[in-house]
Amino acid sequence: MDTRKIADLLRGTVNPNHIERQQAEEQLAQIHKIIGFAPTLLQVIMSQEFDMPVKQSGVVYLKNMVNGSWEDKETETGKPIPFSIHEQDRAMIRDAIIDAIVHSPELIRNVLAVILNHIIKNDFPGRWTGIVDKINVFLQSSDPQIISGALLCFHSLVKVYEYKKDKERAPLLEALNLLLPQVYGLLINLSADTSDMSLVVQKQILKTFYTLVQHSLPMQLLTKEKFTDWMGVVRNIADRGVPESTLAIDEEERPECAAWKCRKWALHILTRTFERYGSPGSVTQEYDEFAGFYLNTFAIGFLEVVVRILDASRQKVYVSPRVLQLSLTYVGQSIKHAVCWKLLKPHIQMVIQNILFPLLCFTRQDAELWESDPHEYVRVKFDIFEDFVSPVTAARELLISICKTRKDQLQPTMAFLVQVLTSKEADASQKDGALHMVGALSEVLVKKKLYRSQMDSLLAQYVLPEYQSPHGHLRARACWVMHHFCEVKFKDPELLKQAVQATVHTLLFDRDLPVKIEASIALQALIGSQDCNELIRPKIGEITLQLLEVLRESENDDMTNVIQRIILEFQEEVAPLAVQICQHLVETFGRLVSSEEEDKALTAMSLLNSIGTLVSLFEDEANIIDKLEPVAWPFVIGLILMEAKLEFYEEALSLVEDLTSSRISENMWKAYELIYQTFQRDAFDYFNEMMPALHNYVTVDTDGFLSNSARVLAAFEMAKA
Template sequence: MDTRKLTDVLRATIDPTQRQQAEEQLSQIHKIIGFAPSLLQVVMLSDVDMPVRQAGVIYLKNLVSQHWADREVEPGQPLPFSIHEQDRAMIRDAIVDAVVHAPDLIRVQLAVCVSNIVKHDFPGRWTQIVDKISIYLQNPDAPGWTGALMCLYQLVKNFEYKKPEERGPLNEAMNLLFPMMYQLCVRLLPDQSEQSVLLQKQILKIYFALTQYSLPLDLISREVFSQWMEIVRAVADRPVPEQTNAVDEEDRVDLPWWKCKKWALHILHRMFERYGSPGNVTKEYKEFAEWYLKTFSAGILEVLLKILDQYRRKIYVSPRVIQQTVNYINQGVSHAFSWKFLKPHMFAIVQDVLFPILSYSQADEELWNTDPYEYIRVKFDIFEDFVSPVTAAQTLLHSSCKKRKDMLQKTMHFIMQVLTSPNADPRQKDGALHMVGTLADVLLKTKVYKEQMDDMLCQYVFPEFTSPRGHMRARACWVLHYFSEIKFKEEAVLAEAVRLTTNALLTDQDLPVKVEAAIALQMLLNAQEKAQKYVEPQIRQITLELLTIIRETENDDLTSVMQKIVCTYTEQLMPIAVEMCQHLAATFSQVLETDEGSDEKAITAMGLLNTIETLLTVMEDQPEIMAQLQPTVLQVVGHIFSQSVMEFYEEALSLVYDLTSKNISPDMWKVLELMYQVFQKDGFDYFTDMMPALHNYVTVDTPVFLLYENYVLAMFNMCKACIPSFVELVLQRLTREVKTSELRTMCLQVVIAALYYNPQLLFGTLEKLQLAVSPTESITSHFIKQWIHDTDCFLGLHDRKLCVLGLCTLVNSVVRPVAVNECAAQIIPSLILLFDGLKRAYIAKAQEGEEEEEEEDESDIDQEVLASDEDEIDETNQEYLEKLQRNKTKGSAGSPFNVTSYIQDEDTDDDSDDDYEANEETALESYTTPLDE
């Protein structure tokens, strides 16, 4: 393909007058063999203007992302386009060289191409990527290192979240590349130039991605690990060049020296947390953790204490570096060995590091004054918690005071000194109250302090509600929120707490104060039953004010406040229910119209829909109000369906369910038509979400449903389209790895339910399926044998009942599959086993109903404090992890399907059913079906 002509077409795409024609031309020629390699050639031509090269590389990136891999052909559909293998081979051969020689703006886009190619072609078609990277890493020519490391990063990132047993190709590649990477880093370490530090940062990012979820001990021996830890320690320890202090503090965080240090601290914390914390690691790392703690604690803590000392002396430390430093020390508090080093310094850390971090800062004040909406967004952003020094400081303060002797006493003495000082700066008072709130649950369970908390609130918190400074009024609300579970000695103190909070919500001029007051009010209503009567007289004003604040801030936390108020004061809110619903609907439309921060907007929008649903649920016994609410709610539902806002289909369908649960109006029958259109347009992905509402349409007003043929036909078409697909889906799943017996029985139950519903339809569907099982056995036979084999895995009432009915249907079937005769001898024993289980489940359920709930144990936690020579070991977590290991392959023996289990990030289901009690609810029993009635 002529690269000169292709260059002209790309140049035309950035000219507004020619763009449309040029894009049409590209769409006509992009499928031609030779196009993609020619595009890469154009991108790499140094005499072509940069904007044209950028247009080309973005087109190439999208082409590779969407059309690199071969795709399956859908029945009756044309063959989907994918880049020809001849072109793919040419690109694979050239892409690493291109990344190495490209300028930064182009390199970033090409790296995305490398990632996609690795995903589909490594190791099978592209082992040479390893050789290419190794050549550049060994080359003394420094300009080639950046691109080579970027390619290596993409290779490692593709395996970052994979199971250890799936990382073989990467480990094999790293056997060659890992030592080279280390040698390069050692060579770069003495050089503090910007280019060198950027390369060091890239190497650390690769190391982190390689080790974040799995530490391959075969690849990284203790000797190799120690070498890397020395590099990481050196990066964390070395001073940042003096000239960086000339840069504004806001911009310093983006300097490569601080970014490199951040990645070093990131690695240190992750290694300690995941592999070096005895009592909190899986069995394979048990010895390693003991070795880690004893080998590295002293050296690393020495470096970290130096970083904290810098911060204490007002020398700049970037926020992420201070956050990760504090996180590491928090991990160290739990272990006697590391606590020995920390103990002499811990109170100084609380006083000179944590206290300043937790105090109201200059940056806070500027944001409060210039953009209170952004202040609220930042302070309530859950994602901010993962990177915030404030959250890290709260966690360390809480851990040290809860776990280590004398720390609570010393800290509270310091806090009281600040609060009682006549010359205390308001920012320091904010920090002291922040510390008190952080320790609230510890104080309320500690004998010495819990009796004094009423007085503390009256003396030091309540007066701040009238402070001239908005941040102190907000802090007072925040502290009250965290002390909401206090057992007030006098009801008058509770009444005053509610009065002050309500007043702040209704009358304060500062929006952040109102938000904090609303959340404090919710917590008081949750924890203090007597608070309800004090709130009730002003509930109308509170509700309307809350609706206004929600619309102004679009804050998700406030929607849960509204839900609490709606549930608590249903009767009192009936007169304004319609007004509330209109408010919520208008805010929902407003949120959808703005594009900024799509993730946060989605969370807020979902909260608003949930609040509308709460309103419908609590008003369901008020037919007049429901009739008035319906038009407003239908506007919301109609907007979601007509605009195909698929992320909210589930919530919209829940609203339809609520509006059809008692009666079905003519407008709601129109919604059924709309739902059918959604079903046809978006496939049956959302059929399961539709089912509760569809059930209402059939059962709530059956005469009208039967009166119109189109309703019946629509329902039939939806069910007819879905049942074979459901069966095929679960059987496909059963022919692959099944990690847990729970998943296996749930899949089996879908097929059993289809059998019970319509045996002929099921067997017909099974005959048509082309699934890869044993060549000598049909899928029907496989299914029946698996079912009989697994009857002991069916638990609870619903699952056992369905299993019994399914077996009876199978035995009673006119056209009986051959496998039934083959398993005949096992059917009666299986039924006896199920009936025995049902008997025990019914007895256990009856006994459970007679038992009274035990009150929560509120014993003091004084005895939980660890002695200086004690470790905190999470025995429950440790036991769970070990059990998962033991059960890794348990349950797979004798099964005709491949059953496996593996541990990933301490969050995998247990494949053993040993822990199930006779009356334990299975996942499916949370749904009510005709079997349960």
């Protein structure tokens, strides 16, 4: 095939002129099945003759072809033979793709690596043993760019086997007998070199080693001696300083430096191997003996490295957030073991007071985000995925672990926190940190008779007054602490009344969105744990409408749980507001579904559950259901089924079931037609979820079902399938 002709068509696919772009796409669609097309695409990508937009278009086209048409597909009787890339073309691509990766710029290289990953999954080792020798040859290059490309291929190979069981990893382990010593030697030679390109290569090696060992440790390959060699160089990199030149980079961008990424992956390896293979009593049987070896050989030395990192942070030397988080996680693993605790114990209160406490205080960055973008502040603070990598979360978990595992540390920790809370010199940020730590320790404190008996006093003296704080973050923190201590019954009814009134008032009248959200969650906790419904009942209408406003403004998933709790607890009071509540929920759901932000799906799912709870609660009250149905039907059921939003099918079908439990309206018969269309299109896998609603259609309005032959035929077709 003519590479120039293909290149011209690829150039056409990025043409701003819609007609010309469409023509180019149509011509590519007509020729892409011809033998020789896919290898020609790869030639275009590798050629120096064509510009970057053409190559980018080509590599994306090739990726889509490989992902969709690489492997042979079974032919169904009576249907056209599905297209697969011809084996002749596949062989040519296998032969050239490693060369393409090592010689391509990063933009192209990363997409080619995705293609390589797919090919390895399907063809290694059966049709493609030559990949190992190719990678090995390029690893011996003196050109760091080529080495980097070879390491990307090496990572793709290891990645395919990352989560496979040991017996399924045999082809990889055979390849690693050749490649791993080569890569180890490369890391040793580069570890003293902190130039940018050297650090990039070191990072790639560490990342791949982590991929190799994070789920399963191949002890037949990594004997104790070889493992010790690897961990020695990993430790040195974790302990290695970062070039001063990185300080000139903006702090927000600094973690992306190769130097910090090297330390991050080194810490990843230290933390993961300790957690999974180095903790006697906590490992699977196959690692029992190895865990003792690990603890005695490495734990103290690695802990010393981690302590140096934490001490640097204490002295206000910059440490990237991820390195800090992993270091704290390592300490959390260490305190469980006597040999490590012996080293840590004399310094642990210093760690709590000088490292954990500052991390748990309200920071300048927090304040800036709160003021400039409260919605983003809420998103960050409530992001469960952020928690996995946050040093704040790691600090909180370490604090809990220390006081739970080493019980003699709870008293001095609480004494320190009370000192901060009673000090006239403590500023608002420090008070926030102290309350944060008290709330974090709630689970430990309520199990101790001494502290449990003082809960009323603690809340009255240190928490309730902060509901009136001029600082928004302290008002939010007060609500947060209240929510964490709610499982303990208040002894003083007057204190409970004050707590409920303060929380309700904060929800209704506070000016700051983050405060309102924390007040909402605290109110939910109070309702769930305390006898306070009668205190709330007179204001339930105002509360419900305010909760809906906060949900609409914040789109926060936790708010849907609060609203569901209110609906369930105060059914009688909520009944007059049912339609208004449903309208709010449907409107917010529609906005979230139309959003392109992936993190909105969970909140949208919760909203559907809330709508379902509302409908289910009033399903026996025809006058309310008659008003709820027109709201829910077009905007929720119709939207989901007509637009094929598969992720919401289960909830939508459950909603249809609730709306058809006692009568079938004309709208619900339209929903029946949609269900049949959906079933024909893409919902065969959801037939079990359809069954309860279909049962209602047949049994609740049998006459209506039988009176229309199309309905009967649809039911027959679905049952037959």
